[in-house]
Amino acid sequence: SQQGEEDPQALSIQEGENATMNCSYKTSINNLQWYRQNSGRGLVHLILIRSNEREKHSGRLRVTLDTSKKSSSLLITASRAADTASYFCATDETGGNEKLTFGTGTRLTIIP
């Protein structure tokens, strides 16, 4: 079953601007992860945030998690053309045998 809904479905911004993507989910989770997929390629793990964490940083990435609202956001600062990709959130549901359930994805386009 589909767990996450991502918003927006597509986002186009100028290079150098910040990009924010949101993810909502339905059940209780152990952690939430974000992945990037370049066109025609596999998914690359970006960052993991555990259910007892509220914010996490990795380089130009900032992830927040609000378990009361069952939502997360991914912020990419100072975007670059190479950030153009689809971004997916994925949830590791409590009692889910460590399977990840993926969201619908946000297609991010960075305009040079």
Added chain:
Amino acid sequence: DTAVSQTPKYLVTQMGNDKSIKCEQNLGHDTMYWYKQDSKKFLKIMFSYNNKELIINETVPNRFSPKSPDKAHLNLHINSLELGDSAVYFCASSQVGRGGYTFGSGTRLTVV
């Protein structure tokens, strides 16, 4: 050096044929997965194996049969291929408790 490798990368076949996709990981992970990504980029888990034992078997037609000869390999055999099986199939691996999947580059299956 490839962490998770899948073969073949592309597979074009006729309806009714039987085909296999192979996956190998050299990360020492104990869990491997098969995911299907449809034309709308939606990713859905099919199977997962932990140390050669089937852990997750989602609602997948029994024409799909996974096989894990050892914890570094997880193959997917598909019998009597149908048009609706056309998709990109991704293999992934992870280590229980560590989070974060490593994905292969995918196998694009086209059934004609």
